[in-house]
Amino acid sequence: xxxxxxxxxxxxxxxxxxxxxxxxxxxxxxxxxxxxxxxxxxxxxxxxxxxxxxxxxxxxxxxxxxxxxxxxxxxxxxxxxxxxxxxxxxxxxxxxxxxxxxxxxxxxxxxxxxxxxxxxxxxxxxxxxxxxxxxxxxxxxxxxxxxxxxxxxxxxxxxxxxxxxxxxxxxxxxxxxxxxxxxxxxxxxxxxxxxxxxxxxxxxxxxxxxxxxxxxxxxxxxxxxxxxxxxxxxxxxxxxxxxxxxxxxxxxxxxxxxxxxxxxxxxxxxxxxxxxxxxxxxxxxxxxxxxxxxxxxxxxxxxxxxxxxxxxxxxxxxxxxxxxxxxxxxxxxxxxxxxxxxxxxxxxxxxxxxxxxxxxxxxxxxxxxxxxxxxxxxxxxxxxxxxxxxxxxxxxxxxxxxxxxxxxxxxxxxxxxxxxxxxxxxxxxxxxxxxxxxxxxxxxxxxxxxxxxxxxxxxxxxxxxxxxxxxxxxxxxxxxxxxxxxxxxxxxxxxxxxxxxxxxxxxxxxxxxxxxxxxxxxxxxxxxxxxxxxxxxxxxxxxxxxxxxxxxxxxxxxxxxxxxxxxxxxxxxxxxxxxxxxxxxxxxxxxxxxxxxxxxxxxxxxxxxxxxxxxxxxxxxxxxxxxxxxxxxxxxxx
Numbered sequence: 079x080x081x082x083x084x085x086x087x088x089x090x091x092x093x094x095x096x097x098x099x100x101x102x103x104x105x106x107x108x109x110x111x112x113x114x115x116x117x118x119x120x121x122x123x124x125x126x127x128x129x130x131x132x133x134x135x136x137x138x139x140x141x142x143x144x145x146x147x148x149x150x151x152x153x154x155x156x157x158x159x160x161x162x163x164x165x166x167x168x169x170x171x172x173x174x175x176x177x178x179x180x181x182x183x184x185x186x187x188x189x190x191x192x193x194x195x196x197x198x199x200x201x202x203x204x205x206x207x208x209x210x211x212x213x214x215x216x217x218x219x220x221x222x223x224x225x226x227x228x229x230x231x232x233x234x235x236x237x238x239x240x241x242x243x244x245x246x247x248x249x250x251x252x253x254x255x256x257x258x259x260x261x262x263x264x265x266x267x268x269x270x271x272x273x274x275x276x277x278x279x280x281x282x283x284x285x286x287x288x289x290x291x292x293x294x295x296x297x298x299x300x301x302x303x304x305x306x307x308x309x310x311x312x313x314x315x316x317x318x319x320x321x322x323x324x325x326x327x328x329x330x331x332x333x334x335x336x337x338x339x340x341x342x343x344x345x346x347x348x349x350x351x352x353x354x355x356x357x358x359x360x361x362x363x364x365x366x367x368x369x370x371x372x373x374x375x376x377x378x379x380x381x382x383x384x385x386x387x388x389x390x391x392x393x394x395x396x397x398x399x400x401x402x403x404x405x406x407x408x409x410x411x412x413x414x415x416x417x418x419x420x421x422x423x424x425x426x427x428x429x430x431x432x433x434x435x436x437x438x439x440x441x442x443x444x445x446x447x448x449x450x451x452x453x454x455x456x457x458x459x460x461x462x463x464x465x466x467x468x469x470x471x472x473x474x475x476x477x478x479x480x481x482x483x484x485x486x487x488x489x490x491x492x493x494x495x496x497x498x499x500x501x502x503x504x505x506x507x508x509x510x511x512x513x514x515x516x517x518x519x520x521x522x523x524x525x526x527x528x529x530x531x532x533x534x535x536x537x538x539x540x541x542x543x544x545x546x547x548x549x550x551x552x553x554x555x556x557x558x559x560x561x562x563x564x565x566x567x568x569x570x571x572x573x574x575x576x577x578x579x580x581x582x583x584x585x586x587x588x589x590x591x592x593x594x595x596x597x598x599x600x601x602x603x604x605x606x607x608x609x610x611x612x613x614x615x616x617x618x619x620x621x622x623x624x625x626x627x628x629x630x631x632x633x634x635x636x637x638x639x640x641x642x643x644x645x646x647x648x649x650x651x652x653x654x655x656x657x658x659x660x661x662x663x664x665x666x667x668x669x670x671x672x673x674x675x676x677x678x679x680x681x682x683x684x685x686x687x688x689x690x691x692x693x694x695x696x697x698x699x700x701x702x703x704x705x706x707x708x709x710x711x712x713x714x715x716x
Contacts, residue, residue, distance in 0.1 A: 115215070115259050122213050124363055126223060126254060127268050129206050133199040134229075134250065134270040141193060141274050142533055143290070145283040146242075149276070155189040160278055163236050163244040172238040187231040190248060190274075194229050216256045218263055223254035232269065239530070241523040242278035247271075275530060289346065289517065290532050292339045297332070297512075297535050303487035304500075305331055307540040311505075311550050313672040314625045315365050315683055318541060322358045322508065326539060329353040332515050348519055352529065355514035358539065362674045364509040366477045367684035368465045412575060415559065416568045423559050427552055431463055460496045462547045464554075464671070464686045467491055467501035477509050481538040488538045503542040505550070506672070510539040554671055557623035558688040560616070565609045565667065566690070571712050579712040580650070583608045587713060592648075595641045595657060602629045602642075602667075603677045626673035626682060630664050631689060639664055650709040662709065666692040 146160045166174055166182055176183045203224050207213055214220065230251045237245040250270045258264040277283040296302060308326035310318055322328075336351025414422035461468075467490040470478050481488050493499040513534045521528050543550045567573035567580060582590055583604035590596070606627040614621045630639040639660065641653035652660040668689035670682030693707055 118212060119216060119256075122207070122216050122256065123266060125210075125213075126203065126207055129202045130199065130224075130252065130254075130268040131270050133202050134194060135272070136198070137194045138272045138274070139533065142272070143275050143277070143283045143286040145277045145280040147278075147280040148283065155192070157185040158189045158246070158274075158276070160242050160244055160276055163246070163276070164238070164242075166236050167238045167244075174236050176234040176236065178233075183231070183234055186234050186236075186246065186248075190231065190234075190246075191229050196224070196227070196229070199227075200224050218255050218257055223256055224252070225255075227252045227254055239275075240521045240526070240528050243276070243282075243528070245273050245275045247273040273531075285345075286517075286530065289339060289349075292342065293335055293515070293532055294535055296335045296338060297537065298485045298487060300487045302331060302335060303485050303538070304489065304540075306510075306537050307542050309542050309544045311543050311545070311553075312622045312625065313505075313554075313670070313683075315362050315672055315674050319360050319362060319365075319508070322360060322510065322539060323356065326358055328358050328510075328512055328537070328539070329356045332356065332512065336515070336517075350518045352516045352518055353514070355516065355531075356512065357514045358510050358512055358537075360508040360510040360539065362683075364477060365506055365672075365683070366470075366475055366509075367506040367672050367686070368467060368469045368504045369684045369686055415563065416573075416575070418560075418563055418569065423556055426559075427555060430551075430555070431459060460548075462551045464551045465505050465543075465547045467499060467504045478507065478538075481507070481509050481536070484536045485538060501540070503545070503547055504540055505543050505547065506541045508539040508541065510537050511535070512537055553619065554623045554686075555688060557613070557617075557620035558669055560613050560620055561609060561624055561669070562667070562688070562690055564613055565605070567712065575707060577708045577710060579710050580605060581608065582711050582713050590644065590711075592644050592646045595643055595653065598629055598639045598642050598652070599677055602627065606677065623671070624669075625676060626670045626687075627677055628668050628670075628679040628682065629666075631666050631668050631679055632664055637664060644711055648710045648712070650711060662693045664692075665709065666690060 141154065144154070149155055149159055166176070176186065200222050203222050208217065208220070208222055217223070232249045232251040234249075235247045237247065239245055248271070251267055252269075253265045253267050255263055255265055275283075275286070277286070306326065306328050308318075308322055310321075310325065312318060332353060333351055340346045340349055340351070411422055411425060413419075414425070469475075470490065473479070478488075490504070491499045491501040496502050511534050514531060515535075516529045516531045518527055518529045520526070563569055565580065566578045571579035571581060573579045583601070586601070586604055610621075610624045613624065632638060637660070638655065639652050640655040641657055643651050643653065645651065650662075650665075652662055652665055654660055666689055668679075668687055670684065670687040672683035672686065673681050674683055675681035
């Protein structure tokens with residue numbers, strides 16, 4: 079009600095925009111990785127929503143701007159007309175929400191349904207959903223999820239913008255069928271929101287169509303396609319999604335585009351373009367980190383992760399263990415690490431950038447597993463190993479491909495000279511939708527300001543660092559060094575490489591009991607929060623890089639760390655979801671640079687991160703020499 083009243087009270091009325099068409103991948107999918115129902119369902123629902131919205135957008139965009147003349151000549155609708163809509167508004171407020179059980183709702187929805195081609199929707203679902211081998215386990219008898227679907231309407235509103243100028247805003251709803259986890263039929267719903275603006279005369283509608291097309295063409299031109307960005311050094315993808323509307327330069331760039339379009343036609347000189355209601359919308363699933371393409375896909379290992387992360391000391395699992403703590407370079411490195419000595423970080427960063435296995439200073443690159451990169455990175459030490467604009471060298475990233483389908487001019491700078499490369503600070507890309515860009519003019523009849531929203535436009539939005547990416551890389555690892563020194567008790571708890579003492583979280587100290595199962599996430603998240611606060615108190619600059627933590631790098635469901643128990647001797651032991659004992663080889667605390675949540679391996683995005691070594695698994699390497707570290711907890715007062 080408050081929202082409706084605010085609309086009615088406004089002197090400026092707005093016509094909302096439809097979803098623009100976003101390309102979906104039509105590849106058949108990959109076979110080989112272990113089937114994960116929950117992850118597959120997430121992908122399935124994302125893709126089927128996109129299929130639905132793309133299909134309806136193609137149908138309705140033809141009538142986004144239309145006229146009474148078009149309606150009459152083409153016999154588009156049976157009921158909808160300017161006189162019909164004027165009769166609904168009558169002498170009341172210029173906005174009317176149509177009641178669902180009313181005659182008007184039935185008549186308008188019947189007309190709007192005529193625009194939609196269910197056959198085209200089903201064809202799109204056939205090619206992009208049914209033929210995707212990954213989705214076969216979710217299909218009921220292998221059939222199209224939309225086989226028996228209809229287009230219904232959840233809401234309809236009528237707006238009178240000016241004399242003989244109306245807008246119908248609507249939201250559709252359709253259900254589709256899929257299998258649930260037990261194999262039974264289940265139903266989910268999808269929605270689409272758009273509007274139809276009806277002018278009295280065809281010329282007025284055609285003029286708006288022309289302006290909208292010119293804006294779209296200009297946004298996707300060489301001059302603007304690669305100009306949209308925001309600055310942030312943070313890898314918190316979910317938080318970046320929230321700030322891009324206010325933090326990006328999209329509004330400024332769209333105003334530039336509007337002014338350029340306005341100057342192209344003298345008849346448009348009285349129009350003004352506004353960004354007061356501008357929104358830039360994206361999502362975690364639409365983000366691509368600027369990391370080598372080879373690091374963004376699952377391998378066939380049962381330990382592989384949907385969002386694969388490379389630990390600095392391993393691939394899908396750390397490849398170094400505390401059993402390697404013998405005399406020599408490896409021990410020297412960890413001695414420096416334990417002493418909070420900057421030599422350890424310097425040695426690590428130097429090796430991280432080296433492309434071969436030659437030794438440097440006190441540690442060899444056999445112990446550090448930096449990410450794979452394009453050839454240019456292998457030959458130019460100025461480029462960081464973590465982030466660079468050459469990450470999509472094989473042109474196979476599905477999100478980038480989706481952007482370039484709509485915007486062929488979208489591309490990354492390939493200049494090999496760091497100073498000449500316009501994407502030298504690139505950290506990632508968000509596939510985004512821009513809405514709320516409006517054209518305004520003053521009505522010659524009512525003297526009221528009329529605001530007409532342009533259709534949504536897809537863009538590729540870059541996340542750029544505020545500084546050289548080499549500095550971001552260095553600061554991230556510096557923050558991880560500080561965090562894990564504190565976490566492992568190397569600062570205050572008198573830990574050594576035979577026994578590590580982890581501090582019990584302050585908020586849990588009075589509750590923790592021995593020989594009792596605790597959820598690993600609850601305990602480790604609380605430990606993460608405590609240690610993070612201590613580290614930030616010492617160096618506030620570390621805060622933006624301490625966004626993610628995981629107790630293990632394993633995603634195989636049967637091998638996930640789910641429970642932790644503390645013995646009477648204060649030793650830590652680890653357990654599966656069924657509370658079966660786990661070898662502590664699975665305990666390998668790590669952190670990812672990019673993340674979609676604060677805890678857990680599944681919340682890591684990409685494969686840039688840091689992991690501590692683990693204990694050796696005697697069942698795999700029974701004759702492996704060396705020591706085994708003990709993991710214990712320590713109370714604040716002990």
